[in-house]
Amino acid sequence: MMSEAAYPQRVIRLTGRQTATSIDGPPVLLTWQASVIPPLIVVLLVLFGWLAHRAWQLARAEREAVARDYPDEAQDRARTRRIAYARAMAALTDRGPRVVAVTSGVTLLLGAGALVGALTTDETPGEAAQGAYPVVHGAAETAQALGSWLIGLGFLLFVTWGRRAYKDAAARRTIGILWDVGTFWPRAAHPFAPPCYAERAVPDLTWRIATWTRATGGRLVISGHSQGSVLAAAAAWQLAPSARRRVALLTYGSPLERLYGRWFPAHFGPAALGSLHREVDCWRNLYRLTDPIGGPVRLPGDRDLGVDHVPLTDPLAYGRTDLHPLPAPILGHSDYQADPAFAEERRKLLARLRPDLPTPRGEPEPEPPAA
Incomplete structure (x- = not known):
């Protein structure tokens, strides 16, 4: 076991209270695991630095694209920079799998090293390195002490958040x-979380769609935003042909x-x-x-299928216009209904459905598609 000198009794020192008997330090395994937290944070800082550099590169490249998207506007350097930065930050979502893979791999290797170190020695990392060079011994003690403090800091950050x-x-x-x-996923995927709401929401939505189409013989456009689009797809899968x-x-x-589609390809793959x-x-x-969450569906042969619309313009106007006397905000993931393309695409979908079937109440009858 570790000595009192190797693991100071911080609680006693902070409170100023002395006891007649000493308190043993934490288990050796916990100390070894705490000592790998600083190296893991160094790896995370390197990853974040790479993401920041990548965002800076993307933002520089996007400035020319923004100028091409608004060719008739007098360019404002600050406005262009904000739009380009929003696009670059949204594109970082596509680097998420690489970041998660590197973080998981490093965590697994460091955790395995801590487990091996704890099983092969009864000493803390600092004590195990006493026979090595002073630099190695000092680094081991620093990692051990820093890691133990970071565990407490992590708990405080969790409560603060x-x-x-x-x-x-x-x-x-x-x-x-x-x-x-x-x-969204079944309880087996998150056993300590509340029950899966999809087990209630998807059957209810499916029942409503099936009941309405059966009772009226009509057609229906299911509109879904963000997570709602996942529920809409799941409900459509449950419908009868x-x-x-x-x-x-x-x-x-x-x-x-x-x-x-990337994280669960068996269920949402191509x-x-x-x-x-x-x-x-x-x-x-x-x-x-500029949307960091939503993106194209990218079905095979989508040029012929026409599922993905061209990227919507965001912001809707570069400068001040009669419709936008104030600078139009960068909407990103929100308020898609504010774009005129939303109403236009909904009208086209209704027109593409069987025109001899009634529409839901409150919907205007679509114009027949042009020949």
Whole structure:
């Protein structure tokens, strides 16, 4: 076991209270695991530095693209820089798998090294390195002490982030997105989380769609944003083929391919999404280059299928116009309905469905498609 000199009793020193008996330090395995936290943080800092450099490169490249997207506008360097930066930050989502792979691999290697070190010696990392060079011994003790403090700091950050979610709308939105994605999957994937809401939401949505189409014999456009597009796709998969042929999908800001297709290819890969497109009557997907979550569906042969719309313009106007007397905001992942393309694509979907079938109440009758 470790000596008191190797692991100082920090609680006693901080509170100033002395006891007649000494308190043993933490288990050797815990000390070894704490000592690998600083190297892991160094790796994370290197990854974040690489992401920052990559974002800077992308932002520089996007400035020329922004100028091409608004050719008739007098260029404002600050405005162009903000739009290019928003596009570059949104593109970093595609680097997520690489970051997760490197972090997971390094964590596995460091954790295995800590386990081997704890099983082969009864000493802490600092004591195990006493016979080595002074630099190695000092680095081991520093990693051990720093790691033990970082464990406590991590707990405080976890509590602080939870408190912040009650006061900060942005933090609450981020936690809500992670919560939605996590609790979408069955309970076996997250046994310590609340029950899967998809087990209630998807059957209910499927029942509503099937009931309405059966009772009216009509057609229906299922519109889904972000996580709602995943629910819409899951509900369409559960429909009977006769009802599915009366349904059109309109997805926007959708993570179906960008996130779900990459992380869960067996359920949302190209084959699954391609079969969904063949089974519904028609499908249209909207996305923006400034959206860090939504993206194209990228079905095989999509040039002929026409599922993905060209990237929507964001912001809608570069400078001040009659419709936008104030500078138009960069919307990113939100407010797709504000884009005129949304209403236009919905109208086209209704027109592509069987024109002899009634529309839902409140929907205008679509014009017949041009010959």
